[in-house]
Amino acid sequence: MRRNIPLAVTFVVGMLLIVSVFLPPIETIGEDFGVFFSIIAVFAFFLGGGNLIKVHFGKIMKKSNDWEFSLVTVVGFFAMLIIGLFKIGAPGDISTSVTAEGSYFQEMFVYLINPLQSTMYALLAFFVASASYRAFRAKNREATILLVAAFIILLGRTPLGMMLTGWIPESFSIFQVPNLAVWIMNSPNLAGQRAIMIGISLGVVAMSLRLILGIERTYLGGDDKG
Amino acid sequence: MRKSSLMVLATVATLFIVSWIFKGIALEDIYESNYLQGFLLTFSAFLTLSIMSFLYKDNPFYKFSEHLFVGVSAAYAMVVGFWTTIVGNLVPRLSESLSNFFQIPYQEGTYNFFYYLPVIFGLMLLMRLSKKHGWMSRIPLAFIIGTTAGLNFIGYLRSDFTNQIAATFIPLLGAAGEWKGIGDFFSNLSLSAGGQLVMMLSNWVIFLGVFCGLIYFFFSREHTGLFGKASRVGIWILMITFGASFGYTVMGRISLLVGRITFLFKDWLGIIS
Numbered sequence: 001m002r003r004n005i006p007l008a009v010t011f012v013v014g015m016l017l018i019v020s021v022f023l024p025p026i027e028t029i030g031e032d033f034g035v036f037f038s039i040i041a042v043f044a045f046f047l048g049g050g051n052l053i054k055v056h057f058g059k060i061m062k063k064s065n066d067w068e069f070s071l072v073t074v075v076g077f078f079a080m081l082i083i084g085l086f087k088i089g090a091p092g093d094i095s096t097s098v099t100a101e102g103s104y105f106q107e108m109f110v111y112l113i114n115p116l117q118s119t120m121y122a123l124l125a126f127f128v129a130s131a132s133y134r135a136f137r138a139k140n141r142e143a144t145i146l147l148v149a150a151f152i153i154l155l156g157r158t159p160l161g162m163m164l165t166g167w168i169p170e171s172f173s174i175f176q177v178p179n180l181a182v183w184i185m186n187s188p189n190l191a192g193q194r195a196i197m198i199g200i201s202l203g204v205v206a207m208s209l210r211l212i213l214g215i216e217r218t219y220l221g222g223d224d225k226g
Numbered sequence: 227m228r229k230s231s232l233m234v235l236a237t238v239a240t241l242f243i244v245s246w247i248f249k250g251i252a253l254e255d256i257y258e259s260n261y262l263q264g265f266l267l268t269f270s271a272f273l274t275l276s277i278m279s280f281l282y283k284d285n286p287f288y289k290f291s292e293h294l295f296v297g298v299s300a301a302y303a304m305v306v307g308f309w310t311t312i313v314g315n316l317v318p319r320l321s322e323s324l325s326n327f328f329q330i331p332y333q334e335g336t337y338n339f340f341y342y343l344p345v346i347f348g349l350m351l352l353m354r355l356s357k358k359h360g361w362m363s364r365i366p367l368a369f370i371i372g373t374t375a376g377l378n379f380i381g382y383l384r385s386d387f388t389n390q391i392a393a394t395f396i397p398l399l400g401a402a403g404e405w406k407g408i409g410d411f412f413s414n415l416s417l418s419a420g421g422q423l424v425m426m427l428s429n430w431v432i433f434l435g436v437f438c439g440l441i442y443f444f445f446s447r448e449h450t451g452l453f454g455k456a457s458r459v460g461i462w463i464l465m466i467t468f469g470a471s472f473g474y475t476v477m478g479r480i481s482l483l484v485g486r487i488t489f490l491f492k493d494w495l496g497i498i499s
Contacts, residue, residue: 017376043348084305149469191435192467
């Protein structure tokens, strides 16, 4: 029972959405389910937050390794949550957007989340550079093609590309590095992306069918019967 | 705590306070709450440098920033979800009094009672935190999986399968635009509308590229002979795609890095204008 009901729900919901495309009276069901989905997703955020606090509170209580940092997570979490939910420091009344300019919540986003997030991603520039140095040595034809394509794109997006090849006359402007970069993006890259997209779409369609028909059940987790 | 760690901590704390005071003084003419702004900017710079310190090795400053990021990001997602989806989308459909409380227009409708369903599912999802009733969360999870599968089945079939195939069938012979003679056809190698040879070549590259790329993904037949050659071309096309994606990713990351360095040198230290 505990497995069959979820399987039935997946089947009914999935089939309803597919059939709705062919039945005009229920064609808006997709939009409604989309809203339902986003509402449940918010509860999933609550679940994630609850789980985060459960884990870190446990660490603090047990005084396990690095518990002091768990305290930072908990304090940061509750500070952001209280400021956001009660709109503390927000200009205007309750109808004002929580992300309105000047609100404490937005200030915390600008001065806490934004630097942390962008620096985390910026850090990847160093790791990508070091990984690419090791991986992209022109060992064979394929690696050379990849290297050359990446090099042209990088060069074409900087002023150096124009500086180096700007002298090429307009009638042969395809050979100017910035134009070559545009051509690579719009032609061979597009072809490759399209082949990948078609492959992925076939995979997604097959997986969707497996889920709807109950062949794929791993999302149900454990093997308790009932 | 070791003596050296304490020294580092004391140095960072001192530098932080010094920066805070100097920044506060520097912002005196710009902001009313100049010391608060000074604190925020200094703290922001401290977080940026803490994350960057990971390039040296894992350290307590990085761990502090990392843990803070996890906490505030989780809360941010919850708060935005609550105000935009629960209050913005759900409350106006369920309760007039709650809509009045949140000062948002109530949406009258015949099927609004259906919107109790995601609330019930959402509450069932929270049961995941309980060991005894955790199984109940499978039902909303099944709804999420069913919705995703149903929407993706149609969406991917339409946009990523049929539409992409349709877009690949493009004119391969003859050039777009007005014919300007054979001389112009071969001499104008530009990306402009006049570069008809480039356009035609691009169409060939797109058509053959997609075709050969798909052949590479076809594993039901051995990649030998003409089929193998086409598969090899497919690999080259995919390599160009990966190279282009790599170049784009690197550019994106570097621009983020430039943004952070600009923040440090311009907004925080005020060295560059």
